[in-house]
Amino acid sequence: MVTRRDVASIVGLGAVGAMAAGALASSAVAQAADPNESTFARIRRTKKMRIGAVGGGAPYYMKDLASGQWKGFYVDIAKALADDMEAELEITETTWGNSVLDLQSNKIDIFFGLNPTPKRALVVDFSVPVFNNAFGILCKKDFKPKTWAELNSPDVKIAVDQGSSHDQVVSRLIPKAQISRLKTADDATAALQTGRVDAQCLITMLxxxxxxKNPSLGQFVLPTPIFATTSNAGFRRETDKTWRDYVNTWIDFNKGLGFIRNAIITNMELVGVTEADIPPGVSL
Incomplete structure (x- = not known):
């Protein structure tokens, strides 16, 4: 016969078992969400590497709206990096402007395609350069300045996307020009197309x-002297620098093999740009 004491004992054991199971589950959750775990350790543990990608960022990033598939040279580079990390690549759509915030909030592990500006360097870390990109000018057809000095005039109207590296370079190099600071690079291009400005500052690749895409827009000018920025990967700032150091080693190794240059050239061809279109004096 089962007594009340037996029932109490059984219930007690069940409660202990439930508590133990709950403790194990809590421990597993805590382990998975360990705030002290480094990015490198998490990627190795989960076998997943998270990047951000910009939907309209060709040839850096291109998203096929029908299939949802991503292309672009930074997608190819990220896939190769994930493969060498023995991890699956996870892509989260973002914007150039939000990429730093996505890194800071731990939504992504890395973002390729950031210019290492001093302002950004206050809050995130950067890799070594992936490639160099000279600053150029898209000009209306009847306007073809040869130097930055020619552009530095109150008679020149130039558009840039506000807060970008384009904004910073024109602010430094041609402060006397009439600078229209617009929300996005597309807005700056629209200003040029509609004749509201004479030119748009944009890095050579873009x-x-x-x-x-729009040959009637005007012409491309590479003013002298040539000023260039670098395109780098950005990382969330953390004490453990193993992830950043690994990516730096990976980039240098694959630049030496020619893989990164080949990925860039191949994907530029997807948008109609060939290696022959790259102006003299510009090196990737």
Missing amino acids: SLTVLK
Whole structure:
């Protein structure tokens, strides 16, 4: 016969078992969400590497609206990096403007395609350069300045996307020009197309892509002296620098093999830009 004491004992054991199971579950959750776990350790543990990608960022990033598949040279580079990390690549759509916030909030592990500006360097870390990108000018057809000095005039109207590296370079190099600071690079291109400005400052890679899509926009000019920025990967700032150091080693190794240059050239061809279109004096 089962007594009340037996029942109490059984219930007690069940409660202990439930508590133990709950403790184990809580421990597992705590382990999975360990705030002290480094990005490198988490990628190795979960076998997942998270990047951000910009939907309209060809040839850096291109999203096929029908299939949802991503292309672009930074997608190819990120896939190769994930493969070498023995991890699956997870892509989260973002914008150039939100990418730093996505890194800070731990939504992504890395973002390729950031210029290492001093302002950004206050809050995130950067890799070594992936490639160099010279600043160029998209100009209306009847306007072809040869130097930055020619652009530095109150008679020149130039558009940039506010807060970008384009904004910073024109602010430094041509402060006397009439600078229209617009929300996005597309807005700056629209200002040029509608004749509200004489030119738009844009890095060479994007300038060539925009002009291939819309040849009637004008012409591309590479003012002298040539000023260039670098395109780097950005990381969330953390004490453990293993992830950043690994990516730096990976980039240098794959630049030496020619893989990164080949990925860039191949994906530029997807948007109609060939290696022959790259102006003399510009090196990737």
